[in-house]
Amino acid sequence: MGLVRLEDLPPLPEAPGVYLWKRGEEVLYVGKAKNLRARVRSYFHAEGKARRIAEEATGLDFIATRDEVEALLLEANLIKAHRPPYNVLLKDDKHYPFLKLTQEPFPTLLVVRRVEEDGAKYYGPFPEAGALRRIKTLIDRLFPLRKNSGYPMKKRRYPCLNYSMGRCLAPCVGKADPEAYQEVVRQVEAVLEGKVDGLLAELEGKMREAARRLEFERAAEIRDQMEALRAFFSTDQQAFDPEMGDLDFLGMARSGALAVVQLYQVRSGRILGRISRVVEKEEATDEEILWAFLRDHYLEASPLPPLVLLPFPLEDLEGLRELLRRRAGHKVELRVPQRGEKARLLELAERNARLALETELKARERRGDHPGLKALQDLLGLSARPFRLEGYDVSHLQGEARVFSVAVLEGGRPKKAEYRRMRLKAGNDDYAAMEEGVYRRFTGSLREMPLPDLLLIDGGLGQVRAAQRALERAGLKIPLVGLAKGEEVLITPEGRELRLPLTHPALRLLIHLRDEAHQNGLRYHQKKRTEEALKVLSGIPGIGEKRRRLLLERYGGLRALKEAPLEELARLPGMSLKAAQALKEALAGEEPT
Template identity: 35%
Template sequence: MSGFDIQSFLKSLTRRPGVYRMYDSESALLYVGKARNLKNRVSSYFRARGLNAKTVALVSRIDHIDITVTASEAEALILEQTLIKQHRPPYNILLKDDKSYPYVHLSQHEFPLLAYRRGKRRKDGRYFGPYPSSAAVRETLNHLQRLFRLRNCEDSYFNHRSRPCLQYEIQRCSAPCVGLISAEDYHRDIVRSEKFLEGKSTELIRELQTAMEEASANLEFETAAELRDRTEFLRQIQEQQRVESGSHNSDVWVIVNWQATTCLQRLTFRQGRLTNSQSFFPGNPAGDSDEELLTGFLEQFYLNDHSGEGTPDVLIADIDTDLTAPLLAVLQERGSRMKHQRGQRGDSRQWLAMATENARTAIQSRLSGMQAAAGKLDKVAELLKLKETPKRIECFDISHSQGEATYASCVVYTADGLDKSRYRRFSIRGVTAGDDYAALEDAVRRHLTRLLEQNDLPGLLLIDGGKGQVGRIRQVLEELQITSVVLLGISKGTTRKSGWEYLWFASDRTPLIPDAHHEGFRLLQHVRDEAHRFAITGHRKQRAKKRSESELETLPGVGPKRRRELLLHFGSLRNMRGAPRDEFEKVPGISTALAAKIFATLHGEEQE
């Protein structure tokens, strides 16, 4: 695992139900999980012992964790399945099947059928759900048949009955197929069933409670226990599913100011199902009001196509409709029919409350991480005995393969943690292949020259290297007359093992060998490792690009058209190498000067 501060994260984690998403250092989704208690569940991954090999491998790759708070565990389960089917994380196995969610279906008929359905909703009628499991749906239908005696046979069977079936005999059906119940009375039971499935049947719960009390008073304890269990189960299944409601595509936005931090939270609903949750922490240099800030952000978000799920049908945000009118007008010209709702009632109101809860959770996690990061910088100052705590650490590393595709990286650590927006890569050219000292000097000089002009120097400059590299960079600082930056090198010790590194000050002849468990030292290791990772990534991309190029593509002054003419004239690169210089002048579009350049490049000669 990278430098993810799990202890600070866990301290701020809520105990409410929800979904957690684990990402690696490249922000690739590793695993999606649900929890009844997020704090307890996520904490279980970081126990000192008792983890299996798969979990250990997963934890070692975690860079950060995102949280989405839900209203219930059932909602968490449905959101978890949605995210797994959408992203297919490599460490999720059990829920990768493509089964859809189970529903209760009420058909369109004079005597409607109440049945279990899974899959696409092709049949007419009303669908209730989804439910967390097929067992819950079947149990629901079982209880509804006991309560309301609704039919459970298909229309083909229902239309050909001449006498009641066994379901009537065991009091699970009122036998509408043979006219033993009127359409009016059956419709009354259907209405009651719909109210119950919509979560509005509190009268039914009270009725069962009354019956339970009467049974208990009559010493019918088994009946009372059965009624008690049924009442409890009915309460469980009538819980309204806020994760899915209707078929609209909606984006829900809230802005929350808490503890001097502003968070914009977006919940994405597609086909009525919650599919994504995002937190944004924008700056507000102009001091705009919350409504103005949110409106400006929405305009940039949708007009610049930052929405990965497309433009929604409904934008739900509690801001003045006049503020969103220009945005909706522009989107309408582009073919979108997005409407704005303030979300003051119904599901929209509940979704806004859910978004607000997620925003507060995101702020809490962010503040906790910022406090931990600032504390680590204090530990670095303590380790190095600095007079002031550095506000920013910048670390440089070099990566190449036998001098090929040399890249330098610069990563940045601030009081907010790793600041990836300030990461930089430097392609090294004009330096002898394999000369790490010169490559490092070139990158640092270019970087510090720019920062010096901007008056934005770091507090600590960390170099992945020993005394030699530090001495070379010290000369750069002296040439640029920079005295406010602390220069430090970190190198492998004699054992070449992690935890046994040396720290080199520019003015010292002997290294500092710190305690391997010191928190400041561990931060320096983490920043160095991040710089190494970032440099290797750039180097590998450049090397792959270079090796994938044909030598023809590197010829000076030769584009696609001239390259095609050269191949038509010579037939192959081998024939070009064996041709005399004046032969190149015969190719259409190739001048005498360009022919000389091409000939020199093919034969490794210096151009005059």
């Protein structure tokens, strides 16, 4: 199947470029390489995803480029055009906005969602549309760029209201001096690039010069402009560390196929905001996900900082470094800090990425789209993605009062209205107890409940096979899996053991279901312990309702009360030595004196 021999490959140069694995006309994967020949040939000696791509493909195309930077740009464009199934595709259902300063004799400032190769200057992306609107409003109010004459600029017969308000120099009617207009453009660029301190110093000089020439009205206008800039940049952005300057830092969190990557922008020591992307790709490595984020973000972001802090090292960054240098006009360092303030920044980013990941998981649970459901389908080879999961647990109270508890998840969310418990007749045989509970679930009073798509058995292979026998007796075929305590290993009825990382979405979901079933049974035993304790305590002289409540809240049950020291009981609020002695004698089986 596919290209299985090196001889099937087209002649490949030992040069940088981009290669496209194809199945018929479909593009399966797009990659870049410093050496096309060596990179493509490595697929036939690799394992995992690379080998699968080569075996599934029926053809290969390639495009040689002049250098790695050109290969990187071409790779990004081809991935966006073809969206290959084996490439990491960032979830981008909302494009972060940019501010665009147009390229024309009298530029204007626009809000756009796409970066184009049109010679204009782009600033962003802005993580929050609200922040963009605020800074756009500030610039429109303080700097008299043209606003209502279209793009490209159209001639008008009369100036608009902005000219009368002093917020536009009216180049559309020929009133603007080109040099004065370019000075305004330069000031706007300084604001958008975060060079506010330098701009404030420049404006202060102009204010003093205007006052020296007795142009007090002009001096007051500049003063108001400075105050507005100071107020905006002191409140709209989160102050961090002015000595830190300009940098970006990234954090990443992952649970199985789902990953969140976040980038924080720091300019002049202020955190401007956060860019967040969600990726869902089971077979992709963390390195592939981070690389895809860096490539897609820095092909558009502007202006670029001199330093980018990465959460872990990446290989083959030379092409990206050179691309960033060309776009920024200065060297851009990519670094993984190990200690100090910059390392703490990465901890902050990782912590918030984990919170964002948890939020995404909970949102999917609410939609009935928990990633663990699809992971379970793939892991257990189910014909369809399970929706309703039932977890079963057998528990007992000191070897007696065996209880079979049922917990239910639908779409990954607990359905507590359908949690159930039943007293079992089986004695001390755990396997017989599980078989009895499962059989009665589908043949007794609970048989009217909807059939589950998957059963989770709390226990090892013995409990799983006992549940399997119960299903056969009930005439049902329902997939089931066990979850062994301690090691958190999945066990199939055939005896196969599946060991997954604790971050795997399927394991996380099953642990949640197992814990729900266990807690459901535990609540029953807590109720029984409380009833037993109240029955015993109610017959002890000097132990009234208030003292009974106090003792149970403090110790939980009779065993803990029996083991508690006499002096400790006597010191409890509302207790006395006499009452404590009566309690200890009663619990020891002696009649109180």
